[in-house]
Amino acid sequence: MSAAWPRSRGKRVLLVIAILVALLIAASVGSWLWFKLNPVEIVEPPPGVLALLTQPIPDGPIADLVRRGRYLTIAGDCMSCHTRAGGQPFAGGLGLQTPFGTIYSSNITGDGDYGIGGWTPAQFYRVLHDGRSKTLGRLYPAMPYPHFTVVSRADSDAMLAFLKSVPAEHYNPPANRLPFPLDIRLVMIGWNLLNFSPHGFKADPRQSAEWNRGAYLVRGPGHCGACHTQKTVLGAEKSDKALQGAVIENRFAPDLTGNPRTGLGRWSAADIFEYLRTGRNQHAGAVGQMAEVVTYSTSLLSDADLNAIVTYLKSLPASPDTASGAPSAAAMRAGHAIFFDACTACHLVEAKGQPRMFPPLGGSAVAQQRDPTGLIGLILGGGRTAPTLARPSFQTMPSFAWKLDDQQIADVASYVRNSWGNRASPVSAKQVATIRSKLDLRQPLGRGD
Numbered sequence: 001m002s003a004a005w006p007r008s009r010g011k012r013v014l015l016v017i018a019i020l021v022a023l024l025i026a027a028s029v030g031s032w033l034w035f036k037l038n039p040v041e042i043v044e045p046p047p048g049v050l051a052l053l054t055q056p057i058p059d060g061p062i063a064d065l066v067r068r069g070r071y072l073t074i075a076g077d078c079m080s081c082h083t084r085a086g087g088q089p090f091a092g093g094l095g096l097q098t099p100f101g102t103i104y105s106s107n108i109t110g111d112g113d114y115g116i117g118g119w120t121p122a123q124f125y126r127v128l129h130d131g132r133s134k135t136l137g138r139l140y141p142a143m144p145y146p147h148f149t150v151v152s153r154a155d156s157d158a159m160l161a162f163l164k165s166v167p168a169e170h171y172n173p174p175a176n177r178l179p180f181p182l183d184i185r186l187v188m189i190g191w192n193l194l195n196f197s198p199h200g201f202k203a204d205p206r207q208s209a210e211w212n213r214g215a216y217l218v219r220g221p222g223h224c225g226a227c228h229t230q231k232t233v234l235g236a237e238k239s240d241k242a243l244q245g246a247v248i249e250n251r252f253a254p255d256l257t258g259n260p261r262t263g264l265g266r267w268s269a270a271d272i273f274e275y276l277r278t279g280r281n282q283h284a285g286a287v288g289q290m291a292e293v294v295t296y297s298t299s300l301l302s303d304a305d306l307n308a309i310v311t312y313l314k315s316l317p318a319s320p321d322t323a324s325g326a327p328s329a330a331a332m333r334a335g336h337a338i339f340f341d342a343c344t345a346c347h348l349v350e351a352k353g354q355p356r357m358f359p360p361l362g363g364s365a366v367a368q369q370r371d372p373t374g375l376i377g378l379i380l381g382g383g384r385t386a387p388t389l390a391r392p393s394f395q396t397m398p399s400f401a402w403k404l405d406d407q408q409i410a411d412v413a414s415y416v417r418n419s420w421g422n423r424a425s426p427v428s429a430k431q432v433a434t435i436r437s438k439l440d441l442r443q444p445l446g447r448g449d
């Protein structure tokens with residue numbers, strides 16, 4: 001062992017205990033830190049944000065590098081975490097809520113004091129590749145470095161060039177509000193030891209160049225698994241359940257595999273492309289966390305890259321089919337009556353819907369996920385679809401928290417999960433009550449409905 005290993009037996013025991021405690025703390029940290037908790041529902045992108053991402057970059061000595069860097073920060077969706085309401089794009093300060101406290105995103109504009117103005121390309125790459133910051137030290141994985149680790153050095157350098165070119169804001173984001181000992185960044189040594197090793201992207205030579213590009217975008221900058229993959233108790237992604245869907249902040253990021261019921265099995269390549277480009281297709285509309293991903297990231301990617309992502313997603317083997325149990329006849333009758341009263345105005349009888357306006361619910365994957373959290377969260381809290389350049393307006397699914405009690409929401413959810421060919425486990429009033437208690441329902445969506 002190294003010289004740091006204590007000679008006396010007593011000290012060694014103490015050190016081992018200390019390491020175990022650190023690992024335990026790291027374990028509890030991991031179970032929640034992995035969630036991107038997004039307090040702001042997009043209504044319209046803040047002014048200037050889309051312009052910064054889309055307006056032409058004037059010619060100059062490093063214009064090509066800056067253009068490439070901007071494109072890569074779009075692919076990484078750096079905007080939605082690093083921009084607070086009312087702040088300059090990328091100036092940070094957005095609070096990511098966790099059950100234990102708040103983690104604030106950093107200022108990554110070129111400001112010399114609070115931003116990354118004085119950073120070298122090597123220092124910037126160390127953040128993406130290793131999760132270690134020049135100023136903060138070890139980062140919490142609320143910053144998705146376990147995905148960004150595969151980003152190449154050249155891509156990292158280009159991102160830095162772009163971020164240094166955006167208007168700098170002299171702004172110091174608030175300090176994280178985490179209780180002891182989670183506020184000690186050294187805790188992340190334990191977490192990283194168990195859950196993370198820096199690595200690059202390994203292309204699969206048996207697959208096409210397009211597939212490999214898609215794999216790089218999805219696993220790397222796009223960090224789709226940060227939301228769509230279930231976590232272990234330690235908060236690391238379960239590699240054997242990659243992209244098979246996961247609960248994320250009272251919503252559910254659905255299964256993206258070829259499963260025809262819960263996944264993208266019923267969606268054509270063109271359907272997936274249209275959803276990522278415009279935020280809607282004939283099957284669904286992107287709301288919640290996915291609305292931000294679409295608005296700031298996927299809707300602005302090139303056709304070639306979207307096709308690469310689609311090719312990769314279409315290659316994912318279907319997740320196992322695990323639907324179990326069926327609601328009682330009484331729940332189905334009650335659910336039918338509630339659906340008729342509360343839902344048919346938009347989703348129409350037989351839930352046929354109006355494609356690209358109000359999704360048809362027969363075959364809806366969002367409705368049939370193994371865990372009904374997303375459906376319950378949507379009925380309770382409502383949602384707004386992503387505004388995109390292709391579809392600048394949004395559609396609203398109203399919040400039913402005030403109109404329906406827990407049992408009614410359970411019944412209508414069970415009904416939606418088991419009608420028009422749908423099949424999924426029934427929902428209980430207790431499940432609804434749990435999610436209702438976690439939602440911040442002070443600012444209802446669907447005002448005026």
Ligand code: HEC
Pocket residue numbers: 036072073076077078079081082096103104105106107108114115116124127133134135136137138139140141142143144148159176221
């Ligand atoms: C899911 C939210 C999220 C996304 C997406 C995200 N970040 Fe972060 N980032 C954070 C948070 C939170 C921190 C601060 C973490 C901490 O305090 O440990 C951070 C920290 C950083 C830092 C460290 C800055 C410093 O002063 O130490 C850099 C650099 C950074 N992010 C760059 C990026 C880039 C580039 C992208 C896009 C490729 C990106 N981030 C995407 C949440 C995010």
Ligand code: HEC
Pocket residue numbers: 036217218222223224225226227228248251252253254256262263264272275284285286287288289290293298309365366374
């Ligand atoms: C910040 C979390 C988050 C990230 C990152 C994310 N998603 Fe999602 N995604 C969601 C949520 C939540 C939904 C459900 C949206 C809804 O209910 O309308 C969703 C829905 C989807 C759907 C529609 C599924 C369906 O059956 O309706 C697709 C396709 C999708 N995401 C693809 C992606 C891809 C590709 C990426 C990476 C480029 C990605 N997502 C990154 C959270 C995320």
Ligand code: HEC
Pocket residue numbers: 283284285286287339342343344345346347357358359360361364365366367375378379383384385395396397398400412413416449
């Ligand atoms: C005012 C119109 C309106 C009403 C009323 C309404 N919805 Fe919706 N619903 C929408 C819109 C718009 C979307 C698209 C956004 C989305 O996917 O979340 C949607 C989406 C959904 C989805 C997700 C479909 C998918 O696969 O993406 C489900 C499930 C759903 N609604 C169920 C219901 C239920 C159950 C009710 C009644 C309790 C209801 N809706 C009432 C407008 C409405």
